[in-house]
Amino acid sequence: MGRYAHLERALGAEVFAEVTQARVLVVGAGGIGCELLKDLVLTGFRDIEVIDLDTIDTSNLNRQFLFRSKHVGKPKSLVAREAAMGFNPDVNIKAFLGNIKADEFGIQYFQTFDIVLNALDNVNARQHVNRLCLAANLPLIDSGTTGYLGQTTVIKKGETQCYDCQPKTENKKSFPICTIRSTPDKPVHCIVWAKELFKLMFGNPDESMLSGSEDDFADDGAQDGGDEAAEAGKGEGDAASGEDQQKEREIRSQIVDAVLKAKPEGADADDADKVRAYARGVFDAVFDNEIHFKLKLRNGYKGAKKKPTPLPFDEAMAATDASDPSSSGLRDQRVLSLNECAELFLASVAKLWAPARRKDMGSMEFDKDDREALDFVAAASNLRSHIFGIERKSIFETKGIAGNIIHAIATTNAIVAGIQIVEAIKILARLKGKKISHPYFTSAPRPESSNSSSSSSSSSNPDASASPTSVTSDSTAVWVVRDPIGSGNLLQATNLDKPNPNCYSCGNSTMTLSVDATSWTLGDLVDKILRKSVGINAPSIMLKSSEIYAEGDGLEEDEIELFKANLPKTLVDCPAGGIKDGTILDIEDFSQSLSFKLIISQKDDFDKDANPDQFELSGDAPVSKAAESSPDEAQSNARGDDADDGDLEVVEGPTSATAAVASKKRPAENAAVPLDESPSGSDSASNGSKKPKVSEDVTTGDNGVICLD
Template identity: 40%
Template structure:
């Protein structure tokens, strides 16, 4: 009997034929992606396009079963496709690229797909694909795993809640003063060593403008003396950077003296800090001398035990020397958890600081997890989640005739309940899908459309006039570029109206936000537009209109609820920061800095699964590589 016997038995001949002509997009070829690719192929989807930016790393091999040792450093997308070729009966198209790259993957490219599978590890790409699915009304299957925990969520644009309808758990944040003056946990010292110390002395970009002139920085303290000291300390670090770049190894002990003796002594002088806290104990010159004579044991091979303070110091000295050597050639070094030198520098610096503040020291293995934002990942959870995502796609596409989906709200989510300690009698729980959240800035508070511009030399003024005449917006409008987070035009800012789209740097894929600022007599205004700009230079010609605007239903809303730009702006800002920055840290003021003590494995045994948004958000929020981000 032919290979499709089983699938035909399950879905029927008609649905099987539909599957064969279904085109799907798989975003991510990592943990969930490898598994999904296999499942989708065996389900006989006609065509699968796979996008992944990454290359293969040794630590992927415990779960990404399509990759081998010999594939390390190869692109995931193309390697995955090669690895499945022998059992594939589908057309497979791999891309090594960033899904958010609007040149390679413009909106109309997404348009070819019947369904999109997200198999991503970061919030910004998830949000981006969610938005594209909203623009095109393409069903999206969202998924994520973190250790034993995992979830899937079908998103049917306009019908069910989108990825952004629930607030995602915010990243961990720490106040500046905790990091710089009064650490009390290992992570505080790790953040200090990685985000502050390492960056200041090895990164070429971190020169003098780090500290803001004005008072905008959130210090988490009002102590003038303390703030003054923090600023001074930063300036002094530039001196250390000079030592590093100068390359004179004999001056390395000066670095240790400054960081771990003098700076601590200065801290001790600020008496207010130590009224309720245990005072730190600076290193002593004797300790430093002793460690310099410490016989060079090979500690590199022992990343899993905790070294004593002398070993820490001795390693810090030698690794600083090593990095100094590298600076001669590389000129700037970024922290990378997989770059052993940078990891050991951060680990030893953090541990020496921990020692001074009487905080327990940690092994390099453990510090790597925190500094690198490593989320544990296993084959089984990925297999389960990918399987669920693949299965639910049959119902999203309505291919199970005996279990028809009358409304998308018949579908549900699925999450690991037993493994996540949320239930004893359910391996998987199935929360129902909610309708779109009426407060959601992504799916309900804007009207979406695509604007095609064939002549980018038209001015903003002309562009706005076209929009107004088409959609009837009032005189008082504002236009924002969401991709770059900037205001283009509003009632008291018209400096740019005579410049062309080209000139103000609007590009293919720019997201524009067009909003009515004037209320009508009934106190209503038009729902804002979010427009995807598509530049089509190639089709410019005599008879082609300069702008093609989409047909949109313009609805009226109460302006009180019409302020998505702020919300959006916040999100987009953090997106930008998170995007390129695998593992920075937010530093915020004390009040906001409540560490999220969310006990992930709370033993709440819920009889009927859990439907509350809170829980969903909580579970969905923890599946990102970028668990900690920095705003400064």
């Protein structure tokens, strides 16, 4: 028997033929991507392209099995290609080192494929691929894993929900600002604080909440969010007077002085003693003096979960607590003793002030793989934990929390990728619209849900009444769980949901505008297309999540000026990268409750006589959605799937931020799965490099919202 005999036999010759002819795009060559490539090349797929922007890291090697230690630092996509082609010489794989969001991988590129398989670890890229697949009308098989948990789903325009049909939470963990600044009760609170101290000392101090002038107890009365926030608020109860807020601000400015004004300058920076004295000054300010002040101010922290005790430097150095003897001998694995923490604090500051690093002073960003930065955060957070009577963490654990490291193992990725191939084969069998006589077309629909005790085919399912031309009528979403659900389901297959008509990505028709983007201005677009052709009242135009034009009520004077200034610009010269061939614009009109996507196609050879306006607009006119919107759907389950990893977010008080972003609704039968859309695959892409930033998701003026990567 040859290489493919078993495939032809099990899949049937016709389905197998579809497999061999299919053109497949794999987005991501990380944990899931490696598994997908292995499965694809050994299942008869021959025409594969893979894109990944990342390079190989040592911590990938426990699961990204196409890579070896000699490949560390090399591009994932290229190394994966070599390895996977070694499994089957008949296969042709094209690999790209690049960002899937780059212009070259636009709609036209996508349209050359039959099917797209996602192996991504972050919401943003998954959304992007989702939108391109919708625009190119391609089936997309999406996946994600975290630790032992995983899921896959199939997305096809007009047939299923798309990735955006249910708003994403972005997996942010939120902490009230006061918890971080004054009332920590968990290690993570101290770690977030230590990262803020890092930012104050080495990064941009204006971005650090420790320098901020917002008050801790901004809106005690209006809290409706998490328990943590509510409790922290109560603990402060009496203290929240205007006078106290003033005092808190004074304390903060003292800290800022200790950090910023005492910085060793000039020759002092080269003087080890001066640098150490500076570090010591910061130590005294944040671990001793500030705590004294706060104790006084807060009436001894009456009612708070954890009451702090100031930690004078000498006391820390004299501490005789042994470091955790139970764990292994590696320093990173054990919990450091108090004097080790104090010494590490000074030593890491000194290293960060070393000449090689000094040039970045004022612009450093915390990176979990930056040894000195990690040491600093570990030392500072553990000192603070000690002060508040909170359990201390090893450097290894601190790194995981501070860097939001996603757990990842080979087995879950293997399971999820295998299911993606199953789904891909089903789709391909359907795609050509052939009635192939194969079990793929004779099977009954999936059992509806959690109590599916049987995978056998006797049940009938009215919901699976997809049209015969639907390519997803055999497709399912599958959830990988740790403990069996119902009567023993380890992988739970559920039917795909219908598209959400209100979805901003797939809920409206997409329009394509062919135009010369080098001569048309934004003003032309607004006037000739949006107003005259589509009939919009007050358009707003979003380009790659930046608003480049808007009008209507509620805009500030300066915003109006800013937007007006964009109108005379040619499309290619517009902000946020310009509007050019393949650009997708999000057009909205709040006044009409209407939104749609406008795809730009570059064209400059119009027949001037036949087409004096020199543009072509195709696609259905969008329909107002006002009548069909269902606000409660978006609000339900707001806290339901705070998946574990992802961004740490600090918010002032409990906030409308959560309501704004955290409203992912999930079918009830999946409620047992504590995860959704979690990152995975090539995890390094989303972890290290993102810049901490003030969240822009919040529209209610909460000035204290900080997102930490």
